[in-house]
Amino acid sequence: xxxxxxxxxxxxxxxxxxLFHNFVRxxxxxxxxxxxxxxxxxxxxxxxxILIYSFVFSVVFRAPMxxxxxxxxxxxxxxxxxxxxxxxxxxxxxxxxxLLERAPLITKVMFPVQILPAVGTLVPYMVHGxxxxxxxxxxxxxxxxxxxxxxLPVVFVLQFLFTMGLVAILSALCVxxxxxxxxxxxxxxxxxxxxxxVYPVSLIPEDWQPLLILNPMHSFVQMYRELILLDxxxxxxxxxxxxxxxxxxxxxxxxxxxxxxxxxxVL
Amino acid sequence: MYSIAVExxxxxxxxYQRPQDRLIELLTRRPRHxxxxxxxxxxxxxxxxxxxxxxxxxxxxxxTLMKLLVGTLQPTSGSISIxxxxxxxxxxxAGFHPExxxxxxxxxxAALLGVPDANIAEMEREIIEFSxxxxxxxxxVKTYSSGMYVRLAFSIATMVRPDVLVIDEALSVGDIAFQKxxxxxxxxxxxxxxxxIFCSHSMYHVQELCDTxxxxxxxxxxxxxxxxxxxxxYEAFCNSRxxxxxxxLDINAVxxxxxxxxxxIYTMIRNLDGEEVDSIEPxxxxxMETKIEILQDNLMCNFGFAIMRNLSEIMSAYLTTxxxxxxxGPFMKGEILTVRSRLNAVSMRVGEFHVLGGxxxxxxxxxxxxxLSNLIKIKSTKGVGSVVMxxxxxxxxx
Numbered sequence: 001x002x003x004x005x006x007x008x009x010x011x012x013x014x015x016x017x018x019l020f021h022n023f024v025r026x027x028x029x030x031x032x033x034x035x036x037x038x039x040x041x042x043x044x045x046x047x048x049x050i051l052i053y054s055f056v057f058s059v060v061f062r063a064p065m066x067x068x069x070x071x072x073x074x075x076x077x078x079x080x081x082x083x084x085x086x087x088x089x090x091x092x093x094x095x096x097x098x099l100l101e102r103a104p105l106i107t108k109v110m111f112p113v114q115i116l117p118a119v120g121t122l123v124p125y126m127v128h129g130x131x132x133x134x135x136x137x138x139x140x141x142x143x144x145x146x147x148x149x150x151x152l153p154v155v156f157v158l159q160f161l162f163t164m165g166l167v168a169i170l171s172a173l174c175v176x177x178x179x180x181x182x183x184x185x186x187x188x189x190x191x192x193x194x195x196x197x198v199y200p201v202s203l204i205p206e207d208w209q210p211l212l213i214l215n216p217m218h219s220f221v222q223m224y225r226e227l228i229l230l231d232x233x234x235x236x237x238x239x240x241x242x243x244x245x246x247x248x249x250x251x252x253x254x255x256x257x258x259x260x261x262x263x264x265x266v267l
Numbered sequence: 268m269y270s271i272a273v274e275x276x277x278x279x280x281x282x283y284q285r286p287q288d289r290l291i292e293l294l295t296r297r298p299r300h301x302x303x304x305x306x307x308x309x310x311x312x313x314x315x316x317x318x319x320x321x322x323x324x325x326x327x328x329x330x331t332l333m334k335l336l337v338g339t340l341q342p343t344s345g346s347i348s349i350x351x352x353x354x355x356x357x358x359x360x361a362g363f364h365p366e367x368x369x370x371x372x373x374x375x376x377a378a379l380l381g382v383p384d385a386n387i388a389e390m391e392r393e394i395i396e397f398s399x400x401x402x403x404x405x406x407x408v409k410t411y412s413s414g415m416y417v418r419l420a421f422s423i424a425t426m427v428r429p430d431v432l433v434i435d436e437a438l439s440v441g442d443i444a445f446q447k448x449x450x451x452x453x454x455x456x457x458x459x460x461x462x463x464i465f466c467s468h469s470m471y472h473v474q475e476l477c478d479t480x481x482x483x484x485x486x487x488x489x490x491x492x493x494x495x496x497x498x499x500x501y502e503a504f505c506n507s508r509x510x511x512x513x514x515x516l517d518i519n520a521v522x523x524x525x526x527x528x529x530x531x532i533y534t535m536i537r538n539l540d541g542e543e544v545d546s547i548e549p550x551x552x553x554x555m556e557t558k559i560e561i562l563q564d565n566l567m568c569n570f571g572f573a574i575m576r577n578l579s580e581i582m583s584a585y586l587t588t589x590x591x592x593x594x595x596g597p598f599m600k601g602e603i604l605t606v607r608s609r610l611n612a613v614s615m616r617v618g619e620f621h622v623l624g625g626x627x628x629x630x631x632x633x634x635x636x637x638x639l640s641n642l643i644k645i646k647s648t649k650g651v652g653s654v655v656m657x658x659x660x661x662x663x664x665x
Binding site: 019021023026030033034104106108259262266 | 280
């Protein structure tokens with residue numbers, strides 16, 4: 001029972017590839033349908049964001065850089081945390097409306113609902129992946145490229161699975177409890193500032209620093225920064241994100257599969 | 268060979284006091300709800316190539332049954348087995364994305380129905396042709412009229428050639444020409460030995476398209492059988508109920524009326540001897556009579572009778588508005604009027620009817636009050652047809 005639910009969950013985007021593909025395409029291009037700029041916004045939005053944050057955090061508030069990152073501009077340091085976070089936050093933020101928006105479809109058309117969390121996660125990751133890709137390209141040109149970059153896809157996929165698990169849980173809960181929508185918005189803002197993204201870890205009092213292990217997003221950010229900027233492999237972070245990601249993904253899938261039949265009754 | 272077999276189907280909706288109770292129950296499996304039985308004891312089979320109509324009042328459980336058949340709802344108990352691919356038109360264009368063109372939506376919608384893209388490309392032209400959208404196919408769906416929307420949705424759902432087609436009220440939208448096309452398409456379906464389930468308030472379409480019909484009442488099957496038969500009984504039931512519902516209302520309304528100028532005491536049918544009757548013979552002469560009490564001085568009135576098969580269907584009506592030789596007042600408070608109109612040679616041959624007697628103001632536009640008679644039956648006689656007229660025969664040689 002548990003096993004068959006999980007295999008259905010794991011396989012969903014592959015067995016229903018055509019539908020998955022169509023949904024992703026619909027969602028992705030749907031964001032720009034009817035807009036003048038079209039796909040141009042995909043590049044403009046992250047670029048403007050990067051510029052704003054650079055201005056605020058390298059001109060207005062100047063945070064002291066940790067010693068290890070000596071020589072790295074603060075903007076680069078911050079962006080390495082901010083871009084992956086943005087993809088995560090966007091996907092989780094939209095999770096609450098993922099199923100609600102498609103209520104007519106879910107109640108009137110028989111299709112594998114379990115592909116929706118994958119769609120809802122993939123689309124923001126594609127959108128923000130563009131910003132991240134551009135940024136990595138810039139860093140590569142700047143001479144940061146190293147063999148350790150080969151780990152990047154692994155970390156990225158793990159972060160994706162972690163996000164997808166949360167999206168599955170939140171989207172399913174939101175069908176029953178609309179309050180989730182408000183809670184998610186609040187939690188995401190809090191989470192953002194509790195993660196050392198726009199400030200270095202060293203600014204947190206030392207006694208509190210061990211608590212960061214409870215924040216998987218911190219481990220992800222740490223992982224990216226060390227891989228790319230320091231050319232080192234953050235083993236302690238890696239040991240956190242692997243189990244946390246896989247567990248979140250599986251628990252999310254189990255929960256979603258378990259209550260998906262009730263969606264029709266409630267929506 | 269059956270195509271759809273439904274056995275002992277039950278569907279309960281769980282009513283929760285608080286929304287979070289549902290979630291807690293799902294996770295802990297401890298009941299926290301009240302049950303509402305939407306469908307009970309539903310069993311039927313549909314043979315391959317046959318079509319089934321589902322009729323019934325609003326809230327009888329038709330939509331729930333359709334959703335169960337399609338699979339978007341899970342039955343509480345009982346089983347449904349369907350052979351072959353199902354395409355459903357429960358809500359027209361449920362999968363449409365308003366910002367995309369009709370052409371893009373063909374692909375999305377067909378993917379939802381489980382058709383590979385390669386096959387859709389083949390069907391695309393046919394779908395566009397059938398939907399009569401022309402150049403509109405490349406415009407965003409949000410710019411479509413509701414008729415165009417339906418045409419596209421119907422074209423896609425039927426073009427994917429499912430084995431079982433489930434349609435809910437599809438024909439109620441769209442113009443007559445397209446409705447006709449839809450009916451033809453659905454008939455073609457039947458000729459191809461496909462199975463169809465059709466839910467509609469249009470009794471005509473159910474009779475035309477379905478072999479058998481199910482009449483749902485309060486979540487149970489009230490009648491199942493040949494569609495003409497079931498539809499006939501359902502219509503008769505609706506008609507009788509319309510009258511039943513009205514009668515007590517009418518009597519009670521006396522005290523609540525805002526206009527207290529006069530009131531109708533009764534409406535009835537009398538034979539020529541003056542006796543009240545509740546059944547008459549075809550071609551006989553009778554009086555329609557209504558008694559009115561005047562409650563206001565100097566009142567000018569008009570009178571009227573209507574012969575009603577049900578509340579909304581007037582078979583024949585007679586008013587004094589345009590007549591000058593009928594006394595219309597002024598009447599004084601406390602006067603009782605007996606208004607009588609003679610019906611010569613009642614030409615109904617079968618059926619039942621009510622007579623509605625009423626009193627209106629001088630203009631004939633404002634009806635003070637109307638009241639129905641008891642149900643009047645036409646005595647059965649030999650013959651066919653619903654109308655009978657007085658005829659004279661003449662047969663001559665040469």
